[in-house]
Amino acid sequence: MEYILKELRRLERKCRIGNRELAAIGRIEHVEKIQEMLELQGMQLSAVLDNDAGKEGLMVKGVKIHKPEKFLSPFNSNVFILIYSPKYWQDMSSQFQRMGYREGEHFAVLGKPDVKSSVTDVWKGSRIYHKICRQYGPDAEILVIRGPVGDFYLLSLYLAAYLEKENIINYVLAGDSKGFARLADIFEIKNIYPLSGEETDHLIQAYIFAGAAEYRVHLLTVWQNLSFNSCLVKFREGFSFMDTIRAFSYGLPRDARMTSPAFARMNDGLETFCVQKGIKKGKTVILSPFAYSIQSLPMHFWQQLTDELGNRGYTVCVNIDVKKEKCALENVVPVSFTFSQSVAVLEYAGYLVGIRSGFIDVTSSAKCKKIILYPQYIKEHATSQCHRMDMEFCGLANMGLCKDAIEKEYLLMDMEGNTYMKDGLYDCIREQELIAFIVEQIWEQEIIND
CATH class of the missing domain: 3.40.50 (Rossmann fold)
Structure with a gap:
């Protein structure tokens, strides 16, 4: 990242960014690097910007994450935005330009190739x-x-x-x-x-x-x-x-053979781990609310779901890296386990509810009640830059990973926080319906188990 340090020095000389309110946008690990580079120059970030509404309010090394539209509106000429995203810098630049911010004056793209x-x-x-x-x-x-x-x-x-x-x-x-x-x-x-x-x-x-x-x-x-x-x-x-x-x-035919991963089996040591973490056998719902590639559902959705499940006697855990992440939900047990242990832990717990992510790929073979949520795919809005993570394209059943998961779609917001629906932003009625659906599916499984 030495070239990033050089660019920051150049921006300080040209734009005096040390006297500006600095914001950064990009992958979290990149933003953390920018923070380190700024601190070496005696400068500080005021905000981290992220188009994922689910991350709003979370912290990155003491700096709060904001949605761009909220932090940058109304127009603030004292703000200077640092963009570092090799893949999406053009989209981000266009987004800020539509809000009145000009490249070179109000924002800069770090690492632009020459x-x-x-x-x-x-x-x-x-x-x-x-x-x-x-x-x-x-x-x-x-x-x-x-x-x-x-x-x-x-x-x-x-x-x-x-x-x-x-x-x-x-x-x-x-x-x-x-x-x-x-x-x-x-x-x-x-x-x-x-x-x-x-x-x-x-x-x-x-x-x-x-x-x-x-x-x-x-x-x-x-x-x-x-x-x-x-x-x-x-x-x-x-x-x-x-x-x-x-x-x-790979250029492989449809009948190509897949390798079966060797997950750890449940044993005394792993069962002791579950007991110590508060995971009750067959009575625990593990939430997986975050994903690398798609926008998360709002935190209040997960909190309401947690409260509903708790009222019905379930223990609710959230899958996060407890060493790196802070849990924003109340009345949940943060748990962290290896991918090797994941299938056995989920089968012991009994239930998994999560948005589509790599964690869902890895744990797709777990014999537990799996409820997987997907962003809704609107075909007429698809472009050559569309990143598909919908149920049709990434569904576990459609991909051949498993046939026992309950898969459900939710509304998808675009980079500016708008849905593709006619009636405005996040639909709370649909949110309540989705929560009720999830709780009903888990409760039905409880009756079957009894």
Whole structure:
């Protein structure tokens, strides 16, 4: 992130951002880096901006998250916005321009590519490639994986079939995927070469520059590096995200064999863990309210659901990293367990309610009552940049991951906080209906169990 530090210094000289009210927008880990760089220069963030309404009010290292429309309205000429998002910076720039903010005067895009930086990145990527080859051999096939945990999980299901198809014996998985440290063990994947996001960008740019004749590189999550939706068949009926993995990433036939992950089984030690955490066997609902790729439902939705379930005698837990995240819900038990333990813990608890996320991919095989919520997909609003996470495209049943989940859609808000419905913002009547539906499904399962 050294180049980010240089850009911040340039912005201080040109725009005197040290005397401005600073806001930052981008992935949380990127915002944290910007915070560190600003502090090195004696500057502080006033706000973190995020278009996900579910994160509003949460904190990032002591700085509150705001929705852009609320923090930036009415127009405030003293605000300076720092954008760092290699994938969505154009969308964010347009969003702020529509609100009256001008690039260079009121906001800046950090890390915007130019010729000089691109040549440097290729050189750095070449060094990384040859370093990997020295460790694993010149015949090593480098499979680049990046992105969230769910992508890594789905790619791992078909990895063995792909290696067999391509007759690959010596391989290494490289990249900045969040799944490396958390999921490799359940698939018994040994050859892992973790990279930072920057290093992964450099490796990919070096491969694109040199070509397949020179570099043994496979870009398995190629859509992570394109500003448009590279897989237009996503908009064809009957095409699911699993088809993207199987056909687009790997070129495998529909009857390709999936690898079964080796989750930990329930044992005395794991049962003791559940008891100590307050998870009651068959009487606990574990909530998973956050996702990497989609907007969350508002916190008051989850709080009302928690209260309803508590009134019916259920223990409610929320799945968060207790070391890094603060739980914003009351009357819940924060729990954190490994992905290896996740299936056994959910089966012990009895119930899972969550919005569609990578966690849902990983735990799809759990034999418990699963209620999964999806953003509503409005076909007439789909564009080449549409990121589909709806039930038709990412449903567990449609993807072939499981057939026992209860799947339900909710209203989707766009980047400006508006729904695609005619009657305005978040529909509280529909919210109450959704809460009632979830509670009824759990209560029905209770009757069946009895």
